[in-house]
Amino acid sequence: MSEPIFFDAPEPVQLSEIAAWADAEIVRGEPGQLISGVAPLEDASAGALVFFDNTAYLKQLETTTAAACLVAKRHKDKVPDGVAVLVCADPYRSWALVLAHLFPQAMRPVEPGEAFISDRAIVDPAATLEDGVTVEPGAVIGAGAEVGAGTVIRANAVIGRGVKIGRDCVIGPNCTVQHSVLGNRVYLHPSVSCGQDGFGYAMGPAGHLKVPQVGRVIIQDDVEIGANSTIDRGANRDTMIGEGTKIDNQVQIGHNVVVGRHCVLVSQVGLSGSCTLEDFVAIGGQTGVRGHVTIGMGSQVAAVSVVSDDLPAGGRYGGTPAKPVKQWFREVAALRKLAERGGGS
Numbered sequence: 001m002s003e004p005i006f007f008d009a010p011e012p013v014q015l016s017e018i019a020a021w022a023d024a025e026i027v028r029g030e031p032g033q034l035i036s037g038v039a040p041l042e043d044a045s046a047g048a049l050v051f052f053d054n055t056a057y058l059k060q061l062e063t064t065t066a067a068a069c070l071v072a073k074r075h076k077d078k079v080p081d082g083v084a085v086l087v088c089a090d091p092y093r094s095w096a097l098v099l100a101h102l103f104p105q106a107m108r109p110v111e112p113g114e115a116f117i118s119d120r121a122i123v124d125p126a127a128t129l130e131d132g133v134t135v136e137p138g139a140v141i142g143a144g145a146e147v148g149a150g151t152v153i154r155a156n157a158v159i160g161r162g163v164k165i166g167r168d169c170v171i172g173p174n175c176t177v178q179h180s181v182l183g184n185r186v187y188l189h190p191s192v193s194c195g196q197d198g199f200g201y202a203m204g205p206a207g208h209l210k211v212p213q214v215g216r217v218i219i220q221d222d223v224e225i226g227a228n229s230t231i232d233r234g235a236n237r238d239t240m241i242g243e244g245t246k247i248d249n250q251v252q253i254g255h256n257v258v259v260g261r262h263c264v265l266v267s268q269v270g271l272s273g274s275c276t277l278e279d280f281v282a283i284g285g286q287t288g289v290r291g292h293v294t295i296g297m298g299s300q301v302a303a304v305s306v307v308s309d310d311l312p313a314g315g316r317y318g319g320t321p322a323k324p325v326k327q328w329f330r331e332v333a334a335l336r337k338l339a340e341r342g343g344g345s
Contacts, residue, residue, distance in 0.1 A: 010102040012036045015068055018049060019086050021101050022070055022094035029084025035067055038099065049098065052079070053091040070094050108170060108187070121153075130167070148184065160195065166221070179233045183221035183243070190227045194219070198232035198239075198255025198273060211235060213255060220244075226251065226267070235273070242279065254291070266303065278313065287322075302328075 016031035018024075036047035041057055044050050044066035051070040052061045061069070061078055068084035070091045079085045088094040100107055117123060120137035127141045130149040135141065138156035145159050148167035153159060157171045160178030165171065169182060172190040179195035188194065200211035215234020219241045225231070226249035233239055235255045241247075242261035252270045253259070259271070260279035269283050272291035277283075281295050284303030295301065296313030301322055308321040319328040 007103050007106055009037060012047070013102070015084055015086070018068070018098055021098050022086060022088050023097070024070060024086035024088035024094055027076060027085045027087050028079070029068060029086075033067065033084060038102065039066065041066070051091045051095040070098070115150075124161075127159075136173075154190075163195070172227070179215075180217040180219065182219045183223070185222045186219050187224045189225060189229075189249070192225050192227065193230045194225075195231070195233045198235050200235050200255060200273075215239065215255065217241070220261075223247070229253070232257075232273075248285070260297070275307075 012034040014031065015026060015029055015033040015035060018035055019026050034047065035049050039045065039048040039050060041050050041052065041060035041064045044064050046065065046067060048066045049068050049070070050064055050066040052075060053072060058078065062080060064080060064083060066083055068086060069079050070086050070088055071079055072089070072091055073087050076085050076087050115132045115134045117133070117135040118137040121135040121139045123129065123135060123141045124143040126143035127145040129147045132149040133147050134152040136153060136155040139153045141147065141153065141159045142161035142163070144162040147153065147159070147165045148169070150168040151165055151171070153171045154173040156173055157175045158177070159165065159171065163177050164181045166182055166184035166186065168184055169186045171177060171188050172192065174191045175188045176196070177194045195217045198213045200213055201208040202211055213233055213235045215236060215238045217231050217233050217239045220243035222244045223241050225247045228249055229247055229251040231239060231241070231253045232255040237256055239253065239255055240258045242259055242263065244262040245259055247265045248267040250268050251265050254271055254273035256274040257271045258276045260277050260281060262280050263277050264282040266283060266285040268286045270288045272289060274292045275289050276294040278295065278297035280298045283301045284305070286303055287301055287305045287307065289295070289307040293307060293310050295307060295311045298314045299311050300316045301307060302318030302325065305318045305322045306320040311317055311322065316325045317323060318325050
């Protein structure tokens with residue numbers, strides 16, 4: 001069986017062009033040197049570009065056979081002789097910029113070619129699709145839905161009645177989108193569910209009475225949502241996802257949640273109904289946020305934490321319940337000492 005290759009190898013590029021893309025300075029190497037690909041530090045062949053920004057990989061850097069390395073100024077002297085050095089402020093960010101130029105098809109996983117609507121898709125006559133929309137086999141688009149130019153609806157996705165989707169979006173395979181309004185350049189990875197009922201019940205001894213969920217989901221521009229994540233529509237107001245926010249796989253967002261701009265939610269985060277994340281909040285994996293709390297702008301919450309009260313802006317928090325990290329670390333250290341003392345008695 002032949003080796004499967006899913007992304008075409010880039011054409012060789014001069015080091016000077018790589019430096020321009022990366023906003024980097026060539027401090028060692030010839031501007032005309034050709035770069036023919038990218039690789040990890042430990043598996044780089046002649047012509048490959050690598051990056052280094054974590055001292056945990058120092059041994060791999062010391063033995064790399066790459067052609068060139070993106071590196072911060074403080075680490076430039078650690079790059080082996082014979083490897084061109086490109087100094088930049090943030091090697092990982094520069095790496096991302098270079099990859100976007102070398103592998104543009106990996107930025108938006110849509111095969112090149114003319115837009116088309118498959119004869120095996122079902123598009124209601126009352127739906128409105130701008131020119132340049134692609135609808136793959138098995139997709140369903142309901143009455144009154146609107147889809148903007150350049151958007152791709154992948155195989156077996158379901159776009160519900162009245163849904164509005166902006167331009168240059170990607171709706172991944174097996175996604176379901178209902179009661180939702182999406183901006184431009186929104187990317188839903190496979191099997192995202194968006195706009196379904198929020199979890200609302202009036203509990204009582206006679207049984208649990210379902211509370212109708214009559215809000216929407218509003219997703220602003222440049223949001224990316226990972227595979228198998230779920231976003232419930234609002235109960236009596238809208239669930240909101242702010243522009244530029246990035247959401248990992250298997251994240252649950254409850255009804256009436258407001259997520260600000262440029263937030264980052266890592267895998268398996270759970271946001272309970274009516275909580276609010278202000279702009280630039282970052283939450284580590286498997287963290288839960290209680291309903292009706294607010295996490296202030298720019299705050300960071302460590303993985304596997306529980307946020308049960310409001311958190312002020314700009315802080316770093318962790319633990320159960322979440323608290324400032326310095327306090328959390330002191331409590332963990334004190335508990336460890338207490339356990340050690342008890343074990344030796």
